[in-house]
Amino acid sequence: MTDKLGVAIVGYGFMGTTHLSAWRYINECEVKALIGRNIEKVREVSKKFGVEAYNNIDEVLKRKDIDIVDVCTPTSTHASYSITSMNAGKHVFLEKPIALTLKEADAIIEASIKNNVKLMVGHVLRFFPEYMKAKELIDRGMVGEPVIARTFRGGPIPEWSPWFLDKNQSGGVAIDLAIHDVDYLMWIFNSKVKRVYGVVRKLVHKDITAEDFALINLRFENNGIALVEASWALPKMHPFMMNFEVDGTNGMISFDNQSPVPVKLITSESISGFSPESLPWRPAVHPFPVDPFYRELKHFVECIKEDKTPMTDGEVARRSLEVCIAALKSAELNMPVNLPLKEG
Amino acid sequence: MKKIRFGFLGVAHFHADNYANAIKKIPDAEIVAVYDEDEKLGKEFSNNFKIEYYKDAAQLLKREDVDAVIITAENVKHHDYAVKAAEAGKHILCEKPIATTVEDADDMIKKAEKSGVKFQTCFVMRYHSASILVKNLINEGRFGKVLALIGTNKLNSSLPLLRRWFTDQKLSGGGAVMDHTVHLADLIRWYTNSEASEVYTEIGKNVNKNIDVEDNFLTTLLMENGAVGHIDGSWSYAAGLYTWGDVTMKVIGTDGVILLDAFKQNISYIGSDKPNDKLTWHYYGCDCDLEMIRSFIECIVEDKNPIASGIDGRQGVAITIASYESAKIGKPVKPK
Ligand SMILES: NC(=O)c1ccc[n+]([C@@H]2O[C@H](COP(=O)([O-])OP(=O)(O)OC[C@H]3O[C@@H](n4cnc5c(N)ncnc54)[C@H](OP(=O)(O)O)[C@@H]3O)[C@@H](O)[C@H]2O)c1
Numbered sequence: 140m141t142d143k144l145g146v147a148i149v150g151y152g153f154m155g156t157t158h159l160s161a162w163r164y165i166n167e168c169e170v171k172a173l174i175g176r177n178i179e180k181v182r183e184v185s186k187k188f189g190v191e192a193y194n195n196i197d198e199v200l201k202r203k204d205i206d207i208v209d210v211c212t213p214t215s216t217h218a219s220y221s222i223t224s225m226n227a228g229k230h231v232f233l234e235k236p237i238a239l240t241l242k243e244a245d246a247i248i249e250a251s252i253k254n255n256v257k258l259m260v261g262h263v264l265r266f267f268p269e270y271m272k273a274k275e276l277i278d279r280g281m282v283g284e285p286v287i288a289r290t291f292r293g294g295p296i297p298e299w300s301p302w303f304l305d306k307n308q309s310g311g312v313a314i315d316l317a318i319h320d321v322d323y324l325m326w327i328f329n330s331k332v333k334r335v336y337g338v339v340r341k342l343v344h345k346d347i348t349a350e351d352f353a354l355i356n357l358r359f360e361n362n363g364i365a366l367v368e369a370s371w372a373l374p375k376m377h378p379f380m381m382n383f384e385v386d387g388t389n390g391m392i393s394f395d396n397q398s399p400v401p402v403k404l405i406t407s408e409s410i411s412g413f414s415p416e417s418l419p420w421r422p423a424v425h426p427f428p429v430d431p432f433y434r435e436l437k438h439f440v441e442c443i444k445e446d447k448t449p450m451t452d453g454e455v456a457r458r459s460l461e462v463c464i465a466a467l468k469s470a471e472l473n474m475p476v477n478l479p480l481k482e483g
Numbered sequence: 484m485k486k487i488r489f490g491f492l493g494v495a496h497f498h499a500d501n502y503a504n505a506i507k508k509i510p511d512a513e514i515v516a517v518y519d520e521d522e523k524l525g526k527e528f529s530n531n532f533k534i535e536y537y538k539d540a541a542q543l544l545k546r547e548d549v550d551a552v553i554i555t556a557e558n559v560k561h562h563d564y565a566v567k568a569a570e571a572g573k574h575i576l577c578e579k580p581i582a583t584t585v586e587d588a589d590d591m592i593k594k595a596e597k598s599g600v601k602f603q604t605c606f607v608m609r610y611h612s613a614s615i616l617v618k619n620l621i622n623e624g625r626f627g628k629v630l631a632l633i634g635t636n637k638l639n640s641s642l643p644l645l646r647r648w649f650t651d652q653k654l655s656g657g658g659a660v661m662d663h664t665v666h667l668a669d670l671i672r673w674y675t676n677s678e679a680s681e682v683y684t685e686i687g688k689n690v691n692k693n694i695d696v697e698d699n700f701l702t703t704l705l706m707e708n709g710a711v712g713h714i715d716g717s718w719s720y721a722a723g724l725y726t727w728g729d730v731t732m733k734v735i736g737t738d739g740v741i742l743l744d745a746f747k748q749n750i751s752y753i754g755s756d757k758p759n760d761k762l763t764w765h766y767y768g769c770d771c772d773l774e775m776i777r778s779f780i781e782c783i784v785e786d787k788n789p790i791a792s793g794i795d796g797r798q799g800v801a802i803t804i805a806s807y808e809s810a811k812i813g814k815p816v817k818p819k
């Protein structure tokens with residue numbers, strides 16, 4: 140019991156609760172504290188999971204039995220929560236995107252180096268079974284050299300969490316959603332991005348500050364090319380959709396989460412084929428053999444225990460943020476933008 | 484009613500066979516003659532369809548009973564054949580891209596206009612029941628104003644290798660960009676009722692390293708009315724794919740989205756000769772070649788303007804040329 144690593148989670152929303160469930164399966168750790176601003180609501184959730192409720196992170200950081208802080212708050216707050224935690228000597232698992240600006244990202248990376256603590260950013264696609272399988276097939280040379288790819292990620296506007304709609308808090312769809320696929324593509328192409336041409340717009344939703352639509356054309360250093368489409372511009376009833384396709388010199392692979400659907404629900408109100416991810420409720424039994432969130436947190440714990448560098452550390456996460464920022468710049472200028480960016 | 488009689492000028496494109504087969508299904512149409520510079524290819528075609536072969540285009544064009552020509556030659560020859568046909572007073576159905584330069588395209592249209600013949604571009608997607616349905620849904624305002632159109636018209640990489648000229652720059656004028664920009668560019672223009680103001684293209688390294696033309700690209704179109712379009716017309720699908728390729732388009736409107744997958748109506752077949760015997764698709768959807776030729780005949784008989792006009796063909800060429808220019812200089816380019 141005592142040699143377990145203590146975990147504190149900041150944020151108890153969609154990601155906070157998802158992580159809470161996943162942490163419970165990691166034997167080496169125990170979630171001890173849950174933090175949010177609204178203490179009533181924090182209590183509600185923490186009671187269910189049997190952890191302590193806080194509305195002040197500093198109190199938690201004083202606790203010696205807390206080793207890991209898991210930051211699941213709006214992106215604009217990532218830097219402050221993660222840096223104070225690292226300065227208190229805690230390892231930090233940080234939800235993606237690392238931050239909204241390169242300056243913040245640099246400060247976060249700096250804090251992890253200075254305090255000699257582990258930092259991992261939740262680019263969870265690398266832990267999703269379908270994305271892992273595709274990576275494995277590509278690494279086995281089954282498509283030859285990857286040449287051209289396209290990815291899609293999106294659905295209706297995430298109205299349930301109003302901060303997503305605020306550009307200053309989420310960065311808009313080009314940063315919040317596209318970053319998943321940007322990271323994944325750099326991973327499978329095994330190459331950094333050298334040029335970005337983006338169209339990023341408030342397409343359907345004009346009354347919010349965040350853009351709801353991004354088309355990002357990438358050119359990699361190895362001259363592979365890819366299109367990343369990220370969207371909150373789909374109508375309300377649309378399921379959350381993700382798909383990708385990679386064509387290489389010797390084959391192609393593709394995936395669409397709307398087709399390998401193991402569970403379908405048909406009621407008198409609606410007929411819908413959906414994957415578990417698009418359900419409004421979480422299914423009791425996850426049909427994946429291993430939950431991706433469990434897998435990413437488990438990887439992080441292994442890195443702490445064995446003193447290894449997490450697969451998606453601060454540097455890796457900064458790289459995809461840089462691409463997404465370049466896409467926004469490019470959209471503004473209607474010009475391709477070369478990387479690395481000169482200023483943050 | 485008098486039958487409309489067709490002659491082929493050039494049959495290097497495999498669509499020539501599709502169109503000839505389509506004509507055979509139309510009671511008031513007939514194919515009577517074929518010309519191709521390549522005698523072997525031309526004679527084979529003439530034998531297949533039991534029509535006369537001409538070694539000289541002028542001889543074919545002299546035939547009074549030929550009402551219209553179908554130009555399915557190598558891209559660079561379209562201009563010369565179209566001009567000759569126009570001068571001989573024959574209606575013209577021209578394969579896409581109608582030319583390899585904007586100047587050639589303009590000249591073809593001008594000559595056709597001058598001699599009062601119909602000029603129709605083989606933009607088959609304008610005659611496909613699925614893409615027409617999308618157009619109608621847009622026109623009815625069923626999902627608001629069109630804001631973004633993201634399409635693929637990708638091809639099985641083995642297909643361009645079946646006829647050598649596709650990968651010979653001197654005859655094709657280019658690779659995948661030249662071949663597969665125009666269908667989607669035309670759908671985007673058609674659905675938005677607007678022209679492209681800027682074109683940005685990334686051309687990748689090749690999937691097939693053994694050919695000298697590009698085989699993959701990503702093109703972004705900014706339309707004059709503010710909509711954005713995207714085209715992926717790569718010849719990059721693996722040779723083992725169960726079908727030839729696709730035409731898909733996601734159309735996002737102010738109040739909904741349409742997902743078009745035009746050639747999705749297929750029966751799946753799996754053989755049992757050996758384990759893992761390959762899955763193949765067998766299409767049962769609309770025959771857009773047939774509909775296109777029917778419509779062309781209707782334009783001739785009823786003296787109407789083609790749904791896919793010469794101007795539409797010309798705009799496709801302009802976007803294609805802008806695309807090459809953009810990839811070369813690494814900046815968005817305004818089409819001519
Ligand atoms: N990996 C993925 O697939 C994935 C999916 C979705 C989101 N995310 C990322 O996860 C993070 C959290 O997203 P979410 O969907 O979980 O958001 P959410 O559901 O809105 O939850 C946000 C949580 O943060 C707390 N919070 C703490 N400090 C806050 C502050 N200063 N302002 C606002 N809220 C604050 C909120 O509680 P109080 O209001 O009580 O403070 C709330 O519990 C984001 O970075 C997002 O990009 C990742």
